[in-house]
Amino acid sequence: MSSFKKFIKILILLFFIVASLSLAYDIFYGQFSFKENQKIESLIEDKELQLMDISAENENLKESVPKKEDTVEEKIDLTKKEEEKPVLKIGQTTQNTTAPKGTALALTGNDMMQFDKKELTAKSGEKITLTFRHVGQLEKRVMGHNFVLLVPGTDITGFASEAAAAGADSDWIPNDGAQVIAHTKMLGGGQSDVITFEAPQPGVYDYICSFPGHSGMMRGTLTIIP
Numbered sequence: 528m529s530s531f532k533k534f535i536k537i538l539i540l541l542f543f544i545v546a547s548l549s550l551a552y553d554i555f556y557g558q559f560s561f562k563e564n565q566k567i568e569s570l571i572e573d574k575e576l577q578l579m580d581i582s583a584e585n586e587n588l589k590e591s592v593p594k595k596e597d598t599v600e601e602k603i604d605l606t607k608k609e610e611e612k613p614v615l616k617i618g619q620t621t622q623n624t625t626a627p628k629g630t631a632l633a634l635t636g637n638d639m640m641q642f643d644k645k646e647l648t649a650k651s652g653e654k655i656t657l658t659f660r661h662v663g664q665l666e667k668r669v670m671g672h673n674f675v676l677l678v679p680g681t682d683i684t685g686f687a688s689e690a691a692a693a694g695a696d697s698d699w700i701p702n703d704g705a706q707v708i709a710h711t712k713m714l715g716g717g718q719s720d721v722i723t724f725e726a727p728q729p730g731v732y733d734y735i736c737s738f739p740g741h742s743g744m745m746r747g748t749l750t751i752i753p
Contacts, residue, residue: 629654630726636672636736636745638663638716645747647734649726659711660719667715671738673699674722675710676749683735683742690737699737713738729753 630649634657636642643662649655659674677686689701697703698713709724729751736745 629656632657633660634658634674635660635662636714637661638665638670640670640736640741640744642736642745642747647747647749649749649751651726651729651751651753653726654723655709655726656721656723657709657711658719658721659714661714661716664716667713667718668695671699671713671715672736672741672745673711673713673720673738674734675700675737676708676724676732676734678706678708679730679732681706681733683733683746687735687737687739687742690742691739699739708732710737726751 630653632647632649632655634642634644634647636659657674659672661672663670663672677683686701686706690699693699693701695713700707700710704710708727709722711720711722714720732749732751734747734749735742
């Protein structure tokens with residue numbers, strides 16, 4: 528009989544142990560689940576707030592972009608532009624047919640004492656813009672070049688002798704240019720100069736390089752037409 532009572536006590540003790548463990552499990556699991564639910568709900572609320580903020584920013588951006596609406600002044604300007612458009616007739620063109628004023632000429636000299644052109648042409652009374660370039664490599668003191676347009680009737684040989692006597696201080700232009708219509712500076716290799724002058728009366732005019740010893744090879748003619 529005593530053994531049976533002990534067995535009953537053991538069963539009751541086991542029952543209480545199992546019940547206690549079950550209760551403890553329920554309490555722990557319930558707290559854990561509650562905390563996890565709180566975390567999940569908090570994350571959901573944060574995401575919803577972020578979405579609301581993004582939506583609000585998009586609305587602000589839409590409102591900040593000004594709508595393009597034609598003002599009264601712009602409509603008036605557009606109307607004026609439409610009225611100012613030329614009406615073309617058959618056979619007419621919108622291109623400007625006015626001839627450009629002036630003549631642009633280009634000339635080069637090299638280390639072989641040669642001009643690239645022996646003949647130039649321009650119209651009387653026009654502004655001539657001449658660009659002269661020394662395309663060689665030698666220095667001015669050794670192989671200087673210039674463009675000198677002479678007055679009609681000038682003796683080239685005599686002018687060249689006077690130019691040599693005038694020297695580098697006068698840029699190889701004698702008599703203060705009394706026999707010269709126009710001239711560039713004396714240039715060394717790689718240098719250039721641009722001059723502008725009015726074309727003289729119709730005729731044929733000599734041009735030379737006045738550096739000593741160059742005029743025999745470096746010469747040409749400028750023809751001025753009416």
